[in-house]
Amino acid sequence: MMAQTNRELVIPDVDRKVQKFGVKDQLGYLFGDFGNDFFFILVGSFLMVYYTDVFGLSPAMVGTIFLIARLWDAVADVTWGRFIDTRKPSKNGKFKPWIFRMSFPLVFSGVLMFIHIPGMSTGFYEAYAFVTYILWGTLYSTVNISYGSMASVITSDPVERTSLSSFRTMGATLAGLIVNVIGPLIVFVDNKADPSRFFMAAIIFAVLSLSCYMACYKMSTERITETRKEGKTSLKRTLQGVGKNKPLLIILIASLVFIMSSMLKGAVDVYLFKNYFDNAKALSISGLIATAAMFIAIVIAKPLVARFGKKEVAAAGLLLSVIDYLLLYFLSDISASQFLAISAVGMFGFSFFGIVVWAFVTDVIDYHEFITGMKEDGTIYSIYSFARKVGQAVAGGLGGTALAAVGYSASLDVQSESTLQGIHTLATLLTASSLFLVFLLLVFLYPLSKKKTLQLAQDLADRRNAAK
16 A cells, blocks of 8 residues: 655635636746746856956856856755745735746846946956846746746646646747847857947847746736645655655756756857857857757657657667767867758757656656655655756856866967867867766666656556555
């Protein structure tokens, strides 16, 4: 018999006059991540080059700022989530009001990051970067955690929640397409980072971001308004279950490495095209190719997973990427357009892991229930989310450290040959190596193959039926 547990019971309290869940909610939720990622992707793709080439900060200093700030972001997420849970819902819901209230200071802080005051000391620029980036990251947590948590109160239907997740991914992808394709055309002038153009981009994306947040607020409806708790779960037992949950531990490590690889590659690619290929505008094409590769992978991922399994498809895609980036490492004398054409295969390959990783998380949540008898979806998901933030923090630190290690200096109009080769190595060989590590973790250590995943689902279904 399944172990007895004390769980949080969520009681839907739906006003019959409230409009039923539908396209309006889906579009509203799409706009939420659309708004989030206008600035999140702008920061992830271009803030490092802004700090090094406009503020004149050393790559190592930028890496330190990113490391500290993103570790704080992980703490801020948990802190804000706890804060909201202790507040009483308003007439407009529990999460929507915070999206409305905090989106204004959030976008304002985003613009502040890209204000350049000429003639100040290096110490001033370091302090300004640190304070404004920390401020933006903290305010981002207040909006993003509110937005992410809101899905659970928009609907309790699993199918409808899946549609919200799909529309969220669509919003993020559209924002990535706009920022990565149009962004380089705005912020670079004659292949150099231009302070006034960065500020203009920040203003444009701030207006777009705020508009999207308002659309999310207006179009989304919180329907589940009452929560009642029955007892408490055992923290000791939860932690013991996490320690025994091998699939969870492996997917945490694999995701950590994958996120670090993706963010490091994104940061280094700016310098690869700007300095190695002397063509910063090629970043736009790279962003367009990455988006196209993701959309193609999304279309074929479902039938491939249905036939071969999530682990198998993700591993095959990673291996394809490893081979592709190893090839690019040895092809050091090709043009930017040739590099982009070949790298499209690598982008396509690693897209599969990014697509199915959320399904991996669902599987490890089920495995936790199987070994503990406790259904703690939120706890296990929060552990995964925390690990992602740590990965982002480490990647931020590694980006600056890696550039410093290869000798990059923003004060030089032309980088040394050894520095250029080092940037090329970071973008190709390091990417191939890290993706190969993820591949090895999935193939040899992650235990939930297609067969075992199906068996796990059946065992849990049998156990739940027996407990009725």
